[in-house]
Amino acid sequence: MANPVLPSSGVLSPLGLDAVRTSPGFWGDRVALNREVTIAHCQEWEEREGWIGNFRGERPRRGREFSDSEIYKLLEAMAWADHPGLPALAETVAQAQEGDGYINTRWSGSRYTDFEWGHELYCFGHLIQAGVARLRMHGEDRLTQVAVRAADHVCRRFMEGTETCGHPEIEMALVELYRVTGAERYLEMARRFVDRRGLPALADIPFGRAYYQDDMPVRQAQVFRGHVVRALYLASGVVDVAVETGDEELLKAVEAQWERTVARRTHLTGGMGSRHIDESYGEDYELPPDRAYNETCASIASIMLAHRLLLATGDVRYADLAERTLYNMLATGVALDGRSFFYANPLQVRVPAVPLEGVNHAAEGGLRSHWFDVSCCPNNIARTLASLPAYLATSSADGIQIHHHTPSEIRHGDLVVRVETGYPWDGAVTVRVLEDGEGRISLRVPAWAEDATLAHGGMVREVTPGYAVADGPWRAGDEIRLELPMTPRWTFPDRRIDALRGSAAVERGPLVYCAESVADEPPLGDVTARVAPPVEHHEDGVVELEVEASLGAGDPSGWPYGAAQDGRPSGAGVGLRLVPYHRWGNRGPATMRVWLPIL
Secondary structure: OOOOOOOOOOOOEEEOOEEEEOOOOHHHHHHHHHHHHHHEEEEEEHHHOOOOOOHHHOOOHHHHHHHOHHHHHHHHHHHHHHOOOOOOOOOOOOHOOOOOOOOOOOOOOOOOOOOOOOOOOHHHHHHHHHHHHHHOOOOOOHHHHHHHHHHHHHHHHHHOOEEEEEEEEHHHHHHHHHHHHHHHHHOOOOOHHHHHOOOOOOOOOOOOOHHOOOOOOOHHHHOOOOEEHHHHHHHHHHHHHHHHHHHHHHHHHHHHHHHHHEEEOOOOOOOOOOOOOEEOOOOOOOOOOOOOOHHHHHHHHHHHHHHHHHHOOOOHHHHHHHHHHHHHHHHHOOOOOOOOOOOOOOOEEOOOOOOOOOOOOOOOOOEEOOOEOOOOHHHHOOOOHHHHHHHHHEEEOOOOEOOOOOEEEEEEEEEEEEEEEOOOOOOEEEEEOOOOOOOOEEEEEOOOOOEEEEEEEEEEEEEEEEEEEEEEEEOOOOEEEEOOOEEEEOEOOOOOHHHHHHHHEEEEEEEEEEEEEOOOOOOOEEEEEOOOOEEEEEEEEEEEEEEEEEOOOOOOOOOOOOOOOOOOOOOEEEEEEEHHEEEEEEEEEEEOOOOOOEO
């Protein structure tokens, strides 16, 4: 099956790219743009920056010590997209592989001398994932041979001992290779890597061992901590190991860590990561909007983890978080033209960015960049969008489950349906049966969707958040219609979030909205908003909102502090336009804020 995650057991079974086909719509358009534009854009920049040339032996070597992984992510994207450029790029990579299976353009002459920062096993992991994608989409070829030889080298070198990598990633790759080949050594190697972490297995560093989750064994942790991408990649691999080995205790440990992390360390957009200095989680309720890091790669890792937990448990909470992160983080990470990207995704930008045509040498910036010194995010976006249809729906013994509503065609056994919807702008979701068949059809009702209704078989009934279920048998032409309320709503933060007291945000459906000010009109630093029903504006198929707001200074004394605890700024009333967060930054330099001070 053509699927990036294919567990041997679980409450739900994934449906792959051969069973789910996206149609024009919110995600279908992005999947097509990714194949037609973004993949080529990534390859062009990797050639321009010399990262592909490293595999040809061009000197001096260029790029960071982990730049090999970016070519592997691109190969994975090409594999899922069935891109014609894959064979030539795979052959270039194959030229650099050594006789024993080792391949790394940075460390070839000094192997395994820096486990903390060297990223060698991390790079192997991305190579193996590319190989798995190619095996499932195409079958054995040059790329898959390179990936298997690399994995066998890792097993020979690391099966015994206590060593592991400072950047988790290889764990889930090895499990997936086990799933596609049946070779037990790959699962055992992944299990040992998981068990070694936190003994400790790595040297201490200025950020502390929690930075790479080596401060305590996985089973003892209470919450995700340290570098966010590392933490989520590790957790994904741990879930894979737990599912394949039947280790319920290990799976429950990750579930508990996820629950506390979502409740206390996750931003409204689904983004994770509050600290720029080490790209890490903050402490509980440390969720500043303007200093939020929220790396795009972290959002992708969060989606990967939520999907794995959904498959393992069937718990709708994981699909809810995945949806929030898909629409407000993954969709935000790439521009509408598919050629520029956000690395960090704060919820407030105070100063408009300066346009940059070349490589961005920093992660920050209020404008998307064509490329970065560390361009993990563009390639991660490319491989995720290329495989996205496999995240949309699942199956079980009694039918199919549609988790993410987007125009698509889904086939499982003799059950074939077409999903028709204008979601997320429109809350109507129609599932049309295309062929006679049997089985239950379940549609996810998001947690925010109170008063939703389901029409089926001539009856309309209210459905609560969770899954709305309709049973067959089915005849071609039968329809199910889910109506999700799309009324804009104000959202208020937990009072324990210091940085957000006295503010509120606006959401509509799965979308978080923000105020965007091009040329600082209006000046968002002077804005306070009134909690009143927002007004909708429908323009070119996109829904923008308008809220009542006030512009003006505070106390005329010129001092922003005083004895009164209930003072409110006053000023001229204005209508403040809000745009979907994922669309901000497409009109040029701008300031932005999600959380608005309220009157």
